[in-house]
Amino acid sequence: MIASRSYDIVVIGSGAGGGTVAQELGPLVRDGVRILVLEKGPRFADQEFTGRELEMADALYQDGGAFLTRDGTMTLAFASAYGGSTVVYTGTSLTAPARVIHAWAIPGLAHGDLTRRSAKYAEQNNVHPLDDALINDNNRLFLEGGRKAGYLVEQFPVNVKGCRGSSLCNLGCPNQAKQGTNRVQLPRAERAGVEIVTRAEVLRIEPDRTLTVHVSQKAAGTKGAPSEWAPGDYQVRTRIVVAAAGAIGTSALLLRSPLPAPRSLGHGFTCHPALILVAEHPHPITNDVGHPKSYFVDHAASERFVLETCMYFPFVTAKSLTGFGAAHSAIMYAFPRLQMILILACDHAAPGNRIAVSRAGSPVVHYRFTPETIDGLVRGTRAAARIFFAAGARRVHAPADPPLLEAADAGRLEERITARHFRPGMLAVSAAHLMGGCGMGRSAADSVTDGWGRVHGIPWLRVADASLFPDALEINPYLTIMALADRVAEGIRRDLAATGA
Amino acid sequence: MTPSSPAPPRLPGGGRARGVFRAVAACVVPDATRLDAAQWDEVEAIVARAIAARPRAVRRQVALFLELLEWLPLFRYGRRLSRLDPARRARFLDLLQRAPVLLLRRGFWGVRTLVLMGYYGRPGAAADIGYRADARGWEARR
Numbered sequence: 001m002i003a004s005r006s007y008d009i010v011v012i013g014s015g016a017g018g019g020t021v022a023q024e025l026g027p028l029v030r031d032g033v034r035i036l037v038l039e040k041g042p043r044f045a046d047q048e049f050t051g052r053e054l055e056m057a058d059a060l061y062q063d064g065g066a067f068l069t070r071d072g073t074m075t076l077a078f079a080s081a082y083g084g085s086t087v088v089y090t091g092t093s094l095t096a097p098a099r100v101i102h103a104w105a106i107p108g109l110a111h112g113d114l115t116r117r118s119a120k121y122a123e124q125n126n127v128h129p130l131d132d133a134l135i136n137d138n139n140r141l142f143l144e145g146g147r148k149a150g151y152l153v154e155q156f157p158v159n160v161k162g163c164r165g166s167s168l169c170n171l172g173c174p175n176q177a178k179q180g181t182n183r184v185q186l187p188r189a190e191r192a193g194v195e196i197v198t199r200a201e202v203l204r205i206e207p208d209r210t211l212t213v214h215v216s217q218k219a220a221g222t223k224g225a226p227s228e229w230a231p232g233d234y235q236v237r238t239r240i241v242v243a244a245a246g247a248i249g250t251s252a253l254l255l256r257s258p259l260p261a262p263r264s265l266g267h268g269f270t271c272h273p274a275l276i277l278v279a280e281h282p283h284p285i286t287n288d289v290g291h292p293k294s295y296f297v298d299h300a301a302s303e304r305f306v307l308e309t310c311m312y313f314p315f316v317t318a319k320s321l322t323g324f325g326a327a328h329s330a331i332m333y334a335f336p337r338l339q340m341i342l343i344l345a346c347d348h349a350a351p352g353n354r355i356a357v358s359r360a361g362s363p364v365v366h367y368r369f370t371p372e373t374i375d376g377l378v379r380g381t382r383a384a385a386r387i388f389f390a391a392g393a394r395r396v397h398a399p400a401d402p403p404l405l406e407a408a409d410a411g412r413l414e415e416r417i418t419a420r421h422f423r424p425g426m427l428a429v430s431a432a433h434l435m436g437g438c439g440m441g442r443s444a445a446d447s448v449t450d451g452w453g454r455v456h457g458i459p460w461l462r463v464a465d466a467s468l469f470p471d472a473l474e475i476n477p478y479l480t481i482m483a484l485a486d487r488v489a490e491g492i493r494r495d496l497a498a499t500g501a
Numbered sequence: 502m503t504p505s506s507p508a509p510p511r512l513p514g515g516g517r518a519r520g521v522f523r524a525v526a527a528c529v530v531p532d533a534t535r536l537d538a539a540q541w542d543e544v545e546a547i548v549a550r551a552i553a554a555r556p557r558a559v560r561r562q563v564a565l566f567l568e569l570l571e572w573l574p575l576f577r578y579g580r581r582l583s584r585l586d587p588a589r590r591a592r593f594l595d596l597l598q599r600a601p602v603l604l605l606r607r608g609f610w611g612v613r614t615l616v617l618m619g620y621y622g623r624p625g626a627a628a629d630i631g632y633r634a635d636a637r638g639w640e641a642r643r
Contacts, residue, residue: 049636050636051634051635051636052624053622053627054547054551054618054622058554063554063555064551064554066551066614071603071607072607072610072611073603073607134639163638164636164637164638164639164640165638165639166634166635166636166637166638167634167638168634168636174636175636175638286642288632288633288634289633289634289635289638289639289641289642290638290639313627313632313634314621314622314626314627314630314632315617315618315621315622317621318617318620318621319613319614319617319618323598324528324529324530324594324598324613325528325529325531325591326531328529328530329530329531329532332621332630333629333630333631335630335631335632336631336633423606424603424606425603425606425607425610426598426599426606426610428610428614
């Protein structure tokens, strides 16, 4: 038998978007508005964040972090958990660049408005630059090398409180220092009376505003608490739906729902394809201790890349290196001497790059690298190599032939690092900034939603996550997602007030 | 293992696939040749668990590609992959990773990723390479 439930507002997803909407609408519960958040992933207890690489990747990420694009040339990383991907990001908190928002040209969406709302969440989530004393060698070398090589190096503000420097942010902070929605917005929403149900996957949204929901059983030996509801199938009726299941989750859900959604649904997918580059220093450095991401170089506007400090775990590092055999092993065994840089290419929405669903309703991401995106990766790799060498690295491991660049190669990076070494399927490209699919715009002819996240032609359905981005944001996106979600919540409150509900 | 324990997951494709996997693994990570039987079991259990969690089609593809890896060298070297000497095996895998056909590049990349997951996903390997991340962070280094 299928159980039935009834609510006024259902939020699907509990990450940066869903968590924000839940918090902002929470006060309505006092007025008798029934609000439910449905989260596909489980709720983890603090002690379950062990920092063990494969164990945590399996528990937190879709397909253990190995969700592949349709042609298998890129992995996409996104989490399923109470708090969504805010559980696994590094907490880097940047405000959307004005030039990007102006280029989006969304009616009613001003850069100043996003900046104001971003500042609100920056304050709420304790965003600040990390104290100098907590910066490790891996980050310090990026700063020094970047400056010597002539780059403008900027410091990331991060949303941590009591960071102990485990370096394990991407596996879920074992010390609960990172102020994601799981630590800030969702607990506030629950205190206000919002109901949150985990392990609850929304399979479909019907035109009569009924959601088909499947609540999973906790499998024996797995992490996370059992669902708040008994396992099984549910029909949830509601007046307002807020889809905030992430770019892939939201687009796939709307695609498999029998709704009159605009034709561009699923299109405009972008993701900042990323490469991890490593360099070996002559002596050990502090790299796997300390916050991993403190500095960046932003060349998005001029050369289509952003460089960020990073530090990954043994398996992710190993798969990110080009090639195999003795040279590959030699770099791995130099781990205590490794400096790492993440290169993000600033891709743009391209025809054909889209989210679809399989016959079974599972998400399928079609993505091909454009020559411009490859060029961004190539330029970014050269810049990273310059920074490594300027920082004193003995050799750099990069997509090149052979992949080890010695200090003598520093003067001929244009020759050594070329697009022919970046053929899809030859290197480990992954992406964690998944954007688009339900882009904002003027009308159903050019977009899926308006500037307030309302789906064109379906006024009771709103979107509040990175799928709203009509093109790449060109920076780490979570603060912008929160700012947009804040607008979505405001729109709902306004509509409810207007209808006297 | 007690009689009631569930059988550990196995690599798809049976015993021959296991031989091919080990041959590739020894090429991708030369230090794998120094693993003892229990360590090989650990590597294969990690890989088998990862594959078991993927859809049936993916499991089939892995088994098929391992089979392809075994037989393809016959056309170039007159021997199967598992019978090639290490230098030729490495040259053959290098050809695959540069292959003009995306399917071959991607297939090799997938098997290489599984090998690296099995090898470096072991806590022992993390310690061997000097990876020391600890939940206590800076405090653990003092």
